[in-house]
Amino acid sequence: MKVSIIGAGRVGSTAGFALVERGLVDELALVDIAGDLARGEALDIFHGSSATGKRVKLEGSSDYSITADSDLVIVTAGIRRKPTQSRLDLVETNAGIMKDIVKNLKEHSGDSILFVVANPVDILTNVALRTSGFPKERVFGLGTLLDTIRLRSHMMEAFGERGKGIDAMIIGEHGDTMLPVFRGFEGTGISYQELEAVFNEVRDAAVRVIEMKGATFFAPAMAISMAVEAVARDTGEVMPLSVYQEEHDFCIGHPARVGRDGVRSVDFTLTDREQEAFGRSLETLRGILEKVL
Secondary structure (H helix, E strand, O other), X not given: OEEEEEOOOHHHHXXXXXXXXXXXXXXXXXXXXXXXXXXXXXXXXXXXXXXXXOOOEEEEEOOHHHHOOOOEEEEOOOOOOOOOOOHHHHHHHHHHHHHHHHHHHHHHOOOOEEEEOOOOHHHHHHHHHHHHOOOHHHEEEOOOHHHHHHHHHHXXXXXXXHXXXXXXXXXXXXXXXXXXXXXXXXXXXXOHHHHHHHHHHHHOXXXXXXXXXXXXXXXXXXXXXXXXXXXXXXXXXXXEEEXXXXXXXXXXXXXXXXXXXXXXXXXXXXXHHHHHHHHHHHHHHHHHHOOOO
């Protein structure tokens, strides 16, 4: 499978490394406005590729022509979030960048699956879908998958073996209005209030990392590689991604089945409380999108 990553900064390059290290790609192209950065990152990853036991073709450039005939294109390019900013503060600049990226990708890889990672990811996924003209199954965003693996990591730390049977995920906006969904915690001795306390810690997790080291990239790369693996190996795994919701005519974090043909939202029953919170998340995003299309 050929994967192209647009944006060779810390998230893009770390994701590229993870994909090669896990043996998920036959070809990897890194594109960045800073061509030497893209070439350097590609060469660095190539130098370690023999350790995987698999031959991988790696290229880096500022020229989109190296993305030709990609099966999957991952977009990480955009201005970076500062500790004092919300993800939605990035919207106008990054929406403009996304439109330009889509234009280039349509020229070189018009049949690819488009995977949006740059923030605000839900808004940019909607922008990518509407400006690309790609089928809705072939455009999705990282959405709340990253938040979900953060939640599960903190739950493992907080509850250990007691929490193993709990089905936990985060849906809605990848941002301030995200909401947790917990199933199967009854009988574990863990209360909803304890789970909610862990979620509240996770909601601000990215800000704490950004304050300490300037950016998050290891956990995002792991989340990206999970989604790419589901595509590459056609697993049909269900994970919370920013996907098109027919009912709402909008892309937002929701459980979706992932495979070689792309993503499809799956039916998922919410409680009245969860449905109300999901609606608030949806309306927050819808109001922002109208300003950038």
